[in-house]
Amino acid sequence: MNLFTDAIAWLLNPAQWQGQYALPTLLGQHLLYTAISVLVAAAIALPAGWLIGHTGKGREIAVAVSGAARAVPSFGLLILLVLLLGVLQTPLAAVITFVLLAIPSLLAGAYTGFEAIDRRVIDAARAVGMTEWQIFTKVELPLGMPLLVGGIRSALLQVIATVTIGAYVNLGGLGWPIIQGIPLRRFDQVLAGALLVAVLALLVDLLLAALQRAAVPTGIRSPSPDRTSSSDRNGRRSARRAASVTA
Amino acid sequence: MITARKSRLALAVGVALAATLALAGCGSSNPLDEPYTGGGTDKGGETIVVGSQAYYSNEIIAEIYAQALENAGFTVEKKFNVGQRDAYMPDVESGKINLFPEYTGNLLEYLDKSATATSPDDVYAALQKALPKTLKALDYSKASDQDTYTVTKKFAQDNGLESIADLAKLNTKPVLGGAPELEQRPYGPAGAKKIYDVDLGFSATAQSTLESLLAGQVQVADIYTADPAFQTKDIVALKDPKNMILASNVVPIASSDIADKIAKVINPISAALGAEDLVSMNVQSTVDQASAEDIAAKWLKAKGLD
Numbered sequence: 001m002n003l004f005t006d007a008i009a010w011l012l013n014p015a016q017w018q019g020q021y022a023l024p025t026l027l028g029q030h031l032l033y034t035a036i037s038v039l040v041a042a043a044i045a046l047p048a049g050w051l052i053g054h055t056g057k058g059r060e061i062a063v064a065v066s067g068a069a070r071a072v073p074s075f076g077l078l079i080l081l082v083l084l085l086g087v088l089q090t091p092l093a094a095v096i097t098f099v100l101l102a103i104p105s106l107l108a109g110a111y112t113g114f115e116a117i118d119r120r121v122i123d124a125a126r127a128v129g130m131t132e133w134q135i136f137t138k139v140e141l142p143l144g145m146p147l148l149v150g151g152i153r154s155a156l157l158q159v160i161a162t163v164t165i166g167a168y169v170n171l172g173g174l175g176w177p178i179i180q181g182i183p184l185r186r187f188d189q190v191l192a193g194a195l196l197v198a199v200l201a202l203l204v205d206l207l208l209a210a211l212q213r214a215a216v217p218t219g220i221r222s223p224s225p226d227r228t229s230s231s232d233r234n235g236r237r238s239a240r241r242a243a244s245v246t247a
Numbered sequence: 248m249i250t251a252r253k254s255r256l257a258l259a260v261g262v263a264l265a266a267t268l269a270l271a272g273c274g275s276s277n278p279l280d281e282p283y284t285g286g287g288t289d290k291g292g293e294t295i296v297v298g299s300q301a302y303y304s305n306e307i308i309a310e311i312y313a314q315a316l317e318n319a320g321f322t323v324e325k326k327f328n329v330g331q332r333d334a335y336m337p338d339v340e341s342g343k344i345n346l347f348p349e350y351t352g353n354l355l356e357y358l359d360k361s362a363t364a365t366s367p368d369d370v371y372a373a374l375q376k377a378l379p380k381t382l383k384a385l386d387y388s389k390a391s392d393q394d395t396y397t398v399t400k401k402f403a404q405d406n407g408l409e410s411i412a413d414l415a416k417l418n419t420k421p422v423l424g425g426a427p428e429l430e431q432r433p434y435g436p437a438g439a440k441k442i443y444d445v446d447l448g449f450s451a452t453a454q455s456t457l458e459s460l461l462a463g464q465v466q467v468a469d470i471y472t473a474d475p476a477f478q479t480k481d482i483v484a485l486k487d488p489k490n491m492i493l494a495s496n497v498v499p500i501a502s503s504d505i506a507d508k509i510a511k512v513i514n515p516i517s518a519a520l521g522a523e524d525l526v527s528m529n530v531q532s533t534v535d536q537a538s539a540e541d542i543a544a545k546w547l548k549a550k551g552l553d
Contacts, residue, residue: 088462088464169453169455184428
């Protein structure tokens with residue numbers, strides 16, 4: 001309990017709010033690396049995931065690749081990339097590391113979102129004369145959205161937690177108080193840094209949880225407390241089933 | 248739903264199991280817990296246990312002590328690579344390890360957090376006071392393994408830099424690179440401002456400090472005095488006339504009961520071990536990949552101490 005009050009006191013100390021390693025600066029760096037990494041990962045993983053989900057081809061490869069990527073230890077990869085690319089390219093090394101970390105969740109979110117859609121809905125869309133592009137934009141994208149947001153949510157959480165190691169290669173972020181505090185044996189500072197990362201992760205998770213709920217299209221949302229309507233049951237069931245896939 | 252609940256239960260059980268195993272592992276895997284069989288405080292056996300940190304340079308020095316003692320007719324047991332200070336100091340204090348190569352400043356920092364001494368003699372004097380009764384510091388050596396403010400030779404020549412104070416002459420604010428904790432140390436940027444009136448930026452270059460200096464990303468770098476780079480790269484440490492940086496000379500720490508007996512073997516080693524010796528032995532280890540035994544034997548022979 002004492003260590004907690006020490007950590008809070010450390011956070012409130014004006015010395016932490018100014019200078020090169022001011023907490024707002026560190027927070028900014030943390031968010032910047034998180035945002036860049038997740039955006040780059042999304043640009044790669046979402047089109048690939050949608051293509052797999054839409055065509056139903058290449059699923060095994062996607063599962064294998066994302067499974068393997070999940071097993072790569074981020075810390076080791078970061079150090080390796082810094083050694084390979086040189087000290088002038090540390091930001092690039094860090095972004096590559098975090099992108100690889102974010103891709104599996106995003107990829108899974110994208111293709112399971114499409115896969116979870118009832119095949120009859122797609123067949124119906126095709127039967128009424130929709131083009132493949134119309135099926136993609138008007139049927140698959142909206143119906144797959146809740147699961148996609150779920151994938152983004154877990155990717156963001158992992159990246160926020162892992163950007164902490166960026167401080168180890170001189171990139172700042174909220175890992176800085178932790179990385180600096182350990183050799184100085186200042187555990188109030190270490191705990192304060194850990195608390196900040198945890199709080200940030202929780203806040204972002206809450207935000208994304210709300211977004212995920214909002215992403216359920218109105219067509220498959222229950223219009224009234226009456227939960228027996230078949231469209232509602234189908235939508236929710238598929239969303240739930242797919243959610244358990246991403247989790 | 249039922250399967251979901253089941254898998255959640257399985258997960259919880261799995262986590263609990265893993266945690267139990269991990270904790271159990273912590274309890275039994277401490278290598279220092281194994282039953283002790285060496286001589287140590289047992290005066291009948293007269294075995295001297297020499298220890299070393301998990302640091303190649305420290306192991307070379309320990310190897311020198313061990314070989315010199317063997318040559319002088321002592322029975323020696325080596326306990327090398329026993330980790331960092333937190334791990335081995337209890338065994339050194341209790342006499343399970345009788346002789347350990349240490350560094351004056353870093354050991355003083357460990358024993359007395361409020362210590363203010365920085366010059367080699369002051370640190371040594373403070374260390375002798377701070378050591379527990381069971382331990383004695385033998386003579387310290389000129390060789391050290393301490394922080395420096397280091398610049399490239401070219402940068403020093405171009406700007407006429409010799410001491411840390413000369414950094415104030417630069418037109419632009421130089422950036423100091425080093426481990427993250429340097430920013431908070433008394434000899435970090437704040438210390439340089441207070442003692443030499445030099446304004447420095449800071450960059451936590453950590454493991455890549457040397458590379459950052461050579462790449463020009465930082466102008467000043469904190470590189471340890473025993474670093475092989477002082478021989479293999481064109482870099483030079485700036486002088487510290489006001490002793491801002493905590494001196495950390497190589498010092499043999501011995502159990503009090505045998506300290507006097509081994510002093511006549513160990514003190515000449517400290518006297519002969521110069522700063523360049525330590526750097527060149529580290530080069531032999533890192534560049535030539537020579538073993539600690541060979542490096543130590545060669546050095547003892549060269550100094551006529553074998």
